[in-house]
Structures are given as structure tokens and as C-alpha cells.
Amino acid sequence: MADITFDHVTKAFSGTVFALDDLTLHVPDGEFLILVGPSGCGKTTALRIVAGLERPTMGEVRIGDLSMNGVSPRDRDIAMVFQNYALYPHMTVFRNLAFGLKERRTPKDEIKRRVGEVSAMLGLDELLKRRPAQLSGGQRQRVAMGRALVREPKAFLMDEPLSNLDAKLRVQMRAELKRIHQQLGITTIYVTHDQVEAMTLGERVVVMSAGKAQQIGTPQEVYRKPANLFVAGFIGSPSMNLLRGSVSGGRVVAGDLTIPHGDVGTQDVVVGIRPECFTPSTDGRPTVEFQVDVVEPLGEQVVVHGSVAGSNAQSGAEEFEELPMAVEGSRALVTAVFESAREPSPGDRMRLGVMPERIYLFDAHTGDVIESSGGWASS
Amino acid sequence: MTDRPIAATAHEVEHVRKRERRFLFSPWHLVLIPIAIAMLIPLVWMLVTSVQTLNETRQYPPTLVPHSIQWHNYSDVLRLAPFGRWFLNTTIVTVTVVIGNLLFCSLAGYAFARIKFFGREVVFVLVLATLMIPFQVVMIPTFLIVRRLGLIDTLGALIVPNLAGAFGIFLLRQFFRTLPVELEEAARIDGASRIGVLFKIVLPLSGPALATLAVITFLWTWNDFLWPLITIYSPSNYTLQLGLTTFQGAHATITNLLMAANVMSMIPVLLLFFVAQRYFIRGIATTGLKG
Numbered sequence: 001m002a003d004i005t006f007d008h009v010t011k012a013f014s015g016t017v018f019a020l021d022d023l024t025l026h027v028p029d030g031e032f033l034i035l036v037g038p039s040g041c042g043k044t045t046a047l048r049i050v051a052g053l054e055r056p057t058m059g060e061v062r063i064g065d066l067s068m069n070g071v072s073p074r075d076r077d078i079a080m081v082f083q084n085y086a087l088y089p090h091m092t093v094f095r096n097l098a099f100g101l102k103e104r105r106t107p108k109d110e111i112k113r114r115v116g117e118v119s120a121m122l123g124l125d126e127l128l129k130r131r132p133a134q135l136s137g138g139q140r141q142r143v144a145m146g147r148a149l150v151r152e153p154k155a156f157l158m159d160e161p162l163s164n165l166d167a168k169l170r171v172q173m174r175a176e177l178k179r180i181h182q183q184l185g186i187t188t189i190y191v192t193h194d195q196v197e198a199m200t201l202g203e204r205v206v207v208m209s210a211g212k213a214q215q216i217g218t219p220q221e222v223y224r225k226p227a228n229l230f231v232a233g234f235i236g237s238p239s240m241n242l243l244r245g246s247v248s249g250g251r252v253v254a255g256d257l258t259i260p261h262g263d264v265g266t267q268d269v270v271v272g273i274r275p276e277c278f279t280p281s282t283d284g285r286p287t288v289e290f291q292v293d294v295v296e297p298l299g300e301q302v303v304v305h306g307s308v309a310g311s312n313a314q315s316g317a318e319e320f321e322e323l324p325m326a327v328e329g330s331r332a333l334v335t336a337v338f339e340s341a342r343e344p345s346p347g348d349r350m351r352l353g354v355m356p357e358r359i360y361l362f363d364a365h366t367g368d369v370i371e372s373s374g375g376w377a378s379s
Numbered sequence: 380m381t382d383r384p385i386a387a388t389a390h391e392v393e394h395v396r397k398r399e400r401r402f403l404f405s406p407w408h409l410v411l412i413p414i415a416i417a418m419l420i421p422l423v424w425m426l427v428t429s430v431q432t433l434n435e436t437r438q439y440p441p442t443l444v445p446h447s448i449q450w451h452n453y454s455d456v457l458r459l460a461p462f463g464r465w466f467l468n469t470t471i472v473t474v475t476v477v478i479g480n481l482l483f484c485s486l487a488g489y490a491f492a493r494i495k496f497f498g499r500e501v502v503f504v505l506v507l508a509t510l511m512i513p514f515q516v517v518m519i520p521t522f523l524i525v526r527r528l529g530l531i532d533t534l535g536a537l538i539v540p541n542l543a544g545a546f547g548i549f550l551l552r553q554f555f556r557t558l559p560v561e562l563e564e565a566a567r568i569d570g571a572s573r574i575g576v577l578f579k580i581v582l583p584l585s586g587p588a589l590a591t592l593a594v595i596t597f598l599w600t601w602n603d604f605l606w607p608l609i610t611i612y613s614p615s616n617y618t619l620q621l622g623l624t625t626f627q628g629a630h631a632t633i634t635n636l637l638m639a640a641n642v643m644s645m646i647p648v649l650l651l652f653f654v655a656q657r658y659f660i661r662g663i664a665t666t667g668l669k670g
Contacts, residue, residue: 052567052568053564072567074568074570082564089562089584090583103566103570103571104570147569
């Protein structure tokens with residue numbers, strides 16, 4: 001077991017393209033750390049540098065107190081789970097699990113014992129004689145996990161290990177992963193583009209974009225106190241509504257929404273409102289005129305897509321979301337989540353209340369959050 | 380578990396399709412059957428001649444049906460010439476060259492496929508370029524090198540220059556590049572060295588490519604005539620292809636014995652062809668691709 005340190009790690013491809021731009025990060029011993037971001041943000045590169053499959057252009061990674069620069073993957077004592085599992089197709093499950101131990105000249109009985117333990121833990125006992133081609137997707141995923149576990153390494157590296165599973169299995173394995181981590185307490189770096197995985201699994205989350213860590217914090221922190229527009233737009237599902245606005249004379253104005261607010265040192269702001277922070281009850285709250293377009297009932301809740309007066313701001317995370325629809329004229333797309341008792345119909349116009357203490361303000365020029373804004377920042 | 384029935388159905392479909400295919404007539408057969416016959420005639424003629432008397436072989440028009448079957452032609456070949464010795468020589472050379480090619484072309488092909496080193500692309504292009512040079516051009520320089528090594532008139536002269544080849548390196552490199560690189564990365568993280576990755580992961584997954592290379596190298600080496608002709612003088616070091624020429628003189632050719640010897644020299648090639656037919660055909664198909 002060991003902690004892992006990224007010390008000003010930069011990875012450049014072909015001189016000017018930075019996959020990783022000056023990443024500094026400390027992963028304490030035993031932590032479950034998530035690297036999350038859209039594809040191409042550098043999260044996988046960061047993981048591969050820890051594994052020794054890529055060399056940093058500048059900076060170094062340390063495992064424990066040892067610099068890993070120039071250390072080959074086999075000498076790092078880490079285990080990795082690949083997105084496509086990378087099981088050895090010509091070996092049985094047993095030999096897949098035992099391969100790493102054999103390569104390290106572990107005695108035969110020891111190999112047997114450890115493979116036995118791990119296959120019992122993951123429910124692979126019945127499958128030891130099969131080959132990967134004879135396994136289902138979920139079973140392969142377990143074998144891939146087992147191959148990492150059996151090594152008892154200093155750290156686990158996981159590259160989107162659940163993304164090839166169907167939705168139901170993914171939720172199961174997610175819980176299982178968490179259980180295994182709680183049981184073994186081995187330092188884990190986990191890469192995903194799925195922010196639900198990031199929020200549910202991580203003790204700490206690193207939100208990455210363009211090779212940089214945009215914010216490092218607990219899942220609650222990145223959700224409640226996003227450091228900038230990118231994090232605000234990326235974390236949360238459905239994602240935060242972002243409207244262009246301005247601050248002057250003790251209030252924030254965005255379209256026909258007006259919220260009392262002190263001066264913030266800049267005029268142009270972006271107002272961020274989580275979909276859950278709209279409410280159909282308007283009593284005493286700032287309100288906004290909302291035109292309903294699409295209603296998605298989800299059982300307990302209902303997700304309502306529509307528009308308000310004003311214009312949207314970009315967080316930089318949009319291109320990775322499914323939604324962006326065309327908006328006509330001077331209207332902004334907005335998504336709201338209500339309890340399903342208040343289900344509206346498409347075409348409805350309604351006034352929505354906004355919880356003023358739960359809005360976010362961002363500097364429209366730098367994208368950084370304005371600290372004085374309320375939100376849950378104060379809670 | 381749920382896809383069991385589907386798999387079974389797919390299997391059945393395949394089965395039915397196979398049965399249908401066996402009875403299917405295609406217009407192509409009108410073209411293919413005559414071509415097949417044309418290809419078979421020389422073989423049949425060789426077989427027939429190998430059991431004729433010498434006089435029968437000289438008749439015109441040639442007879443395709445022998446009056447009597449002269450099996451003793453075969454024993455005559457074995458009695459008159461050190462045929463067994465030549466067979467052994469050819470086998471030693473061919474087997475060694477095949478093993479050498481599999482080993483060295485794997486090593487070189489893997490390096491070109493996966494290891495980044497300075498000048499890799501340039502060296503690879505140079506290796507490929509040697510494929511474009513006709514053998515006749517490098518024949519004399521190779522001869523001089525082999526003579527320096529003191530290998531002239533030994534089996535070594537036939538083995539050493541052919542232990543690795545640009546074709547094999549190219550073929551294996553192209554194949555190795557199609558294997559998922561994550562397998563190798565996983566093995567390296569699991570503790571395997573580069574060479575361990577090659578032997579424990581890459582080669583076991585390269586059966587088709589290795590078989591192709593083995594078959595093609597086997598055929599080339601077994602049937603090679605020109606290079607043994609230049610480097611081997613002593614009849615005891617002859618290969619089969621050289622030995623066959625001893626039945627064919629400037630003044631007289633003992634056709635029936637020559638054909639009997641030919642038939643015997645072809646047996647291993649035919650056996651190999653039937654055993655490895657699948658790989659052989661696929662191999663040729665693969666070499667036609669640029670990849």
C-alpha cells in the first residue's frame with residue numbers, strides 16, 4: 001500500500017498538444033480517487049503515466065516516496081483494470097488470474113490459495129476452467145477485477161472498468177467495487193467519464209478538462225461548490241442551467257428573473273441554477289416565466305425541459321451532453337425537476353419560483369465562481 | 380446463459396448452410412472445373428510416367444495408360460542414387476530454416492510492431508526494400524559472404540542465409556499490430572518482460588500468422604534449386620532438387636526414374652498442403668493485402 005503523488009506532471013503529444021497540463025495531486029494511502037471528465041480531457045493519460053505505460057514529458061509521479069520516472073510497469077507493483085478487460089484469450093480464467101503471480105515467481109501453493117480466495121470473493125469458482133470467450137460481459141469484468149485483486153498490489157488503477165456493462169450490471173458492480181475497496185483499503189485511482197460513477201464511488205473527485213484539474217474535492221464539494229463554470233456544467237444530472245445575467249444596483253438580472261444580490265465587482269455574470277432548485281410554488285420567491293416543451297416522468301420525479309426569457313451561457317462541458325436543442329430568438333433552454341405530483345403538460349406556461357439561496361454566480365469572463373454568491377457554499 | 384438458444388440456432392443455420400453448399404451448382408464451376416483439370420494433367424502425367432518403362436516414355440504420341448505398372452522404378456531410384464541422403468539433407472535444411480524464420484522473424488517483427496526505437500521506420504523501410512531486390516542481384520555477394528564463413532559445400536550454406544527474411548518480418552509485424560495492445564500492457568503490468576510478453580501473450584495468439592509463415596518458408600526452402608546449385612558440389616550434400624537433376628543428363632534423360640523421384644520429393648509438400656491448406660490459402664490472401 002502506498003500514496004501516489006503527481007508532481008507537476010505534463011504530457012505533450014507532438015510538441016504543442018497537451019494531454020496533461022501541469023497536474024499536481026496527492027492521493028493519500030487507501031483513498032478511492034476518481035478522475036472524471038469528458039473524453040480527451042487527459043484522465044486516461046494520467047492513469048497510464050502512473051502505470052508506466054506513458055512517460056511524462058515533464059514532472060514526475062511518485063508511488064510511496066519513490067520517483068517512478070524510468071521505472072518499468074512490472075516494477076511498480078500496481079494493478080490495472082482495462083476498459084475492455086484485456087483478458088488473455090488463450091488462457092483459462094485460472095491462468096488469467098495466476099499470470100501475474102507466476103510472473104513474480106510466487107510459489108505454487110501460494111498461487112492456488114490466493115486465486116482461490118479471490119475467486120470466492122468475486123464468485124468465480126465455477127468459471128476457473130473456462131476461457132474468456134466462454135464468459136458473459138459481467139463475468140469477464142469480474143475476472144479482470146480478480147486479476148488485479150489477486151496481486152495484492154500497492155495501488156489499483158481502473159480505466160472505465162464498468163463502461164462496457166449494461167446499466168443494471170453497472171450499478172451492481174459499482175456497489176461491489178465500493179464494498180471491495182472498503183474491505184481492502186487499497187489506494188485506487190479510477191477513471192470515468194460518467195459523473196454518476198464519480199459521485200457514488202469517489203472519496204475525492206478530480207474534475208478534469210483540457211489536461212487540467214478543474215477542481216479537486218469530495219463529491220459533495222464539487223456538486224455544491226463548483227469552482228468554475230466547467231465543473232458546474234459537468235457535475236450534476238440533469239446539468240445545471242446556466243443563464244447570462246448582469247449585476248448592478250443590488251440585484252442580479254437574467255431575462256425576466258430578478259434576484260436581490262450585493263455587488264460582486266463585475267457586471268457580466270453567469271447565473272447557475274440546478275434543476276432541483278426550481279419550484280412550482282412561487283410564494284415570496286423570485287420567479288421566472290417558464291414555457292414547457294418536453295416532460296419526462298421518472299416515477300418519484302419529473303424532468304421538465306423548456307425555455308425562459310434570456311440566453312444560455314456555455315460551460316465548456318455541453319458538447320458532451322446529449323441535449324442542446326435549437327432555441328428560437330431570445331429564449332434560454334432550462335431544465336427543471338419537480339415532484340411528479342406537479343406534472344405539467346407540454347405547451348404549458350407557468351411561473352417557477354427560484355430558491356435564491358441556492359443559485360450560483362460565475363464571472364462571465366473568467367468562468368470562475370464568485371465566492372460571495374450564496375448557493376450551498378454557505379451551508 | 381440467455382444467449383445459449385441463439386447460439387444453438389446460429390450453429391444449426393451454419394450446419395444447414397453447409398449442407399446446402401455441398402449440393403449447390405454455380406456457373407463458376409463451368410470455368411473452374413476445366414482449369415482444375417488443366418492443373419491436374421501434369422501431375423497425373425508425372426504419376427503415370429513414374430510407373431512406365433523407359434521405352435513407353437519415349438513414345439509419340441505419349442501414352443497416358445501404361446501397359447504394365449513398373450513399381451520397381453521407385454526402388455531403382457533408391458538403389459541408383461543416394462536418395463535417402465538427399466531427402467534427409469533437404470529435411471534438415473528445411474526444418475532448420477522454418478524454425479529459424481519463426482523465431483527471428485517473430486523477434487524482429489515484434490520490435491517493428493511495438494517497440495519504439497530511434498530510426499525504426501527507416502530501418503523497417505530498408506528491410507522491406509530488400510523484398511524488391513531480385514535474388515539474382517544478391518546471389519554473388521551472398522555467395523562471397525558464405526564462402527568467407529567457410530560454409531560452401533555444406534548444409535550451412537543453405538541454412539544460414541535463409542534463417543530470417545524480410546517477408547516473414549513484414550508478415551508477422553502486420554499481424555502483431557492487429558492484436559489489442561491492452562493485452563500486452565496488461566501482461567507488462569502483471570510483471571512480464573518484453574520478451575515474456577512476446578512468448579507468453581503475442582505468439583500464442585499468432586497461430587494463423589505463424590502457420591502461414593511456416594508453410595510458405597517450407598515450400599520455398601524445399602523447392603529451392605538455384606542457391607543449392609551454386610553452393611553445393613558434393614553429391615552427399617545434395618538436396619532433393621539438386622539430386623533430381625542427376626537423372627537428367629546432357630545426352631540422355633531417364634524420364635521414368637526422374638518422375639518417380641519427383642513423386643517422392645513431392646510427398647512432403649503435398650502432405651503439408653493438405654494439412655495446412657486452410658492457413659496456406661489464407662496466408663496468400665493475407666500477403667495480397669497492404670495491411
